[in-house]
Amino acid sequence: MLFDPKFEQGTLIKRYKRFLADIQLPDGSQITIHCPNTGSMRHCLFPGEKVWYSTSDNPKRKYPNTWEQAHNDVGDIIGINTGRANELAAEGIAQGVISELSGYASLRREVKYGSENSRIDLLLEDEHRPNCYIEVKSCTLLEEGQGYFPDAVTTRGQKHLRELMEMVRLGHRAVLLFVVQHSGITSVTAARHIDPDYANLLQQAAQAGVEILAYRAQLSPNSAFLAKSCPVKL
Structure with a gap:
């Protein structure tokens, strides 16, 4: 599957309340994105490492951005969206x-x-x-x-x-x-x-x-x- 538009990049700050994550954008600003993963995400959470997120055009969504992929500390790519x-x-x-x-x-x-x-x-x-x-x-x-x-x-x-x-x-x-x-x-x-x-x-x-x-x-x-x-x- 091709992602159109392709995912945008940020840096993980933290995941919390199970379905939320805060990330820092390249311009230094911070946003809260939806985390579509109900598991523990054991060994998938690496604050300070790269993450990629998608953006929905649904105006009813409280959090329009969705966490899709992450980097771990040795450079592996992890698909967060189950x-x-x-x-x-x-x-x-x-x-x-x-x-x-x-x-x-x-x-x-x-x-x-x-x-x-x-x-x-x-x-x-x-x-x-x-x-x-x-x-x-x-x-x-x-x-x-x-x-x-x-x-x-x-x-x-x-x-x-x-x-x-x-x-x-x-x-x-x-x-x-x-x-x-x-x-x-x-x-x-x-x-x-x-x-x-x-x-x-x-x-x-x-x-x-x-x-x-x-x-x-x-x-x-x-x-x-x-x-x-x-x-x-x-």
């Missing part, structure tokens, strides 16, 4: 980048499903094969060279794994897709040290037939796209 992960996944499927998910007749988003009142991120449908339910997760936690998910305890993520296992039992195809929005991450594994219940469920899901995939995003202030797959360590 909503971009779904867009990248859908685009990657449409363009044939995610070869494991190619060839379906249609793609729908945010479809209700499951016994726990969930919405699947992406649903692939084709009359010649079982439906494919895809849950997308944005991976940005890097520790000692390893990418991890999640960055905080996620009961919602645990629910999604149970729902995917249910879809497999019903005869459908189910996929957990990690979209890696961190240029320093080359493989993904469950963050057992943060959420052991999620790690256990991920192993159960894989054993039950849920497919676990990971694809790295190529990020810049001008564009973002899925580039290639990377290993998932279970």
Whole structure:
């Protein structure tokens, strides 16, 4: 995807109240921007480092600017906006980048499903094969060279794994897709040290037939796209 206009640059001062961040602009002024990330953003917050933000023309928005990307202290680019992960996944499927998910007749988003009142991120449908339910997760936690998910305890993520296992039992195809929005991450594994219940469920899901995939995003202030797959360590 191309960003038009491209993102503008600032310097991170701090993130606070979960959904807000203060940044300094090149002219020395400061603004408050929306932070579209509900996670802990562990190892993604680097005051004094570069950030990039987009601007909305919606006059009803209290904070028209949205935090999109960040630099860490060694120069990696991190995708802060978790909503971009779904867009990248859908685009990657449409363009044939995610070869494991190619060839379906249609793609729908945010479809209700499951016994726990969930919405699947992406649903692939084709009359010649079982439906494919895809849950997308944005991976940005890097520790000692390893990418991890999640960055905080996620009961919602645990629910999604149970729902995917249910879809497999019903005869459908189910996929957990990690979209890696961190240029320093080359493989993904469950963050057992943060959420052991999620790690256990991920192993159960894989054993039950849920497919676990990971694809790295190529990020810049001008564009973002899925580039290639990377290993998932279970």
